[in-house]
Amino acid sequence: MTQPSADSIHSLTQRAILQLAEASDAEALEQWRVAYLGRRGELTNILRGLSGLDMEQRRELGALGNRAKTELEERLAGRTAEVSRAQQDAAFARDRIDVTLPGRPTIQGRLHPTTQIVREITDAFAGMGFSIVEGPEVEWDRYNFEMLNIPEGHPARDMWNSLWVDYRDEGGRQPMLLRTHTSPMQARVMESTQPPVRVVVPGKCYRYEATDATHEWHFYQIEGLAVDEGITFADLKGTLYEFARRLFGEERRVRFRCDYFPFVEPGVDMSIDCFSCDGNGEGCRICRDSGWIEIMGAGMVHPKVLADVGYDTEKYTGFAFGVGPERVAMLKYGIDDIRHFYSNDLRFLSQF
Ligand code: FA5
Secondary structure: OOOOOHHHHHHHHHHHHHHHHHOOOHHHHHHHHHHHHOOOOHHHHHHHHHHHOOHHHHHHHHHHHHHHHHHHHHHHHHHHHHHHHHHHHHHHHHOOOOOOOOOOOOOOOOOOHHHHHHHHHHHHHHOOOOEEOOOOOEEEHHHHOHHHOOOOOOHHHHHOOOEEEEEEEOOEEEEEEEOOOOOHHHHHHHHHOOOOEEEEEEEEEEOOOOOEOOEOOEEEEEEEEEEEEOOOHHHHHHHHHHHHHHHHOOOOOEEEEEEOOOOEEEEEEEEEEOOOOOOOOOOOOOOOOOOEEEEEEEEEEOHHHHHHOOOOOOOEEEEEEEEOHHHHHHHHHOOOOHHHOOOOOHHHHOOO
């Protein structure tokens, strides 16, 4: 044990102060504290050695030792603050942020071109008084075919190559499929409402067929249905002309031709002149030389379809149509292959 004396306290204090100035991190500061002020530290030892001295010396050296202890503790606190400030300054200098640098742009998402065109088409019909409803993509055979005047075994079923879902319950097998068109919503809407009916139904459809530039195996349709007293074929033509005018402008030519769909009578298809060859047709891959691209099927709702949902066919008539929005987008934006829509290529999608 160190023999306590005024000199030893003084020289120890000086040595400790010099050494403290050299401690430049938290670890060195802790080592210093343990060496001088810890339980077995040098100053602690001196103070402990005071007990062997006489009263007079003990009072004198005790006061001296306690002053030295207070001084070292205060200096330790000061040096600790200095060291941590210096470390902070170094960190700030190292991680300095240049607030004048321009920010990194974040990539903004956008609506898929099909969604955009579906909204544009439904907006055009909403502007003519149609409401918008949606229906199930997995559909009963009853709605996809039977209620549309296409009973089991009818050859018209071949017009829609179907993806069947094998659904069974206690009653046995129930024929279900991925809907091949949005027309099943005609019966669903009429079953739950009374005329006047005026709805458009956007939604996804599925067909088991080979793809090419104008055919996908899954695509969208927008169904339209209007039923009321006194609706005629003139209303059908007027409404669809107005739709074509709103979407494509006055200059696009529109063509109606007779077509067959079991749930309308008479039935038509509506085409628009080809954007790619401007209606010339010759050697055009898009319109297959015809100069026209079909965008929808339409017709006057068949009286059997109206009767099957309980409507009075003496009183009510109506028209229906089914438009393919991808085909409309192809026309509007000059897209030459429908398969671009769902191939998830950002170079294509980010153009819209
Ligand atoms: C129908 O699906 C009828 N349900 C339309 C209809 C509704 C007729 C109401 C009468 C009354 P169609 O199979 O022709 O008809 O299809 C209608 C439209 O859907 C086509 O004109 C086309 O624009 C689009 N379409 C059909 N098949 C495909 C396909 N494989 N890929 C992309 N679009 C398609």
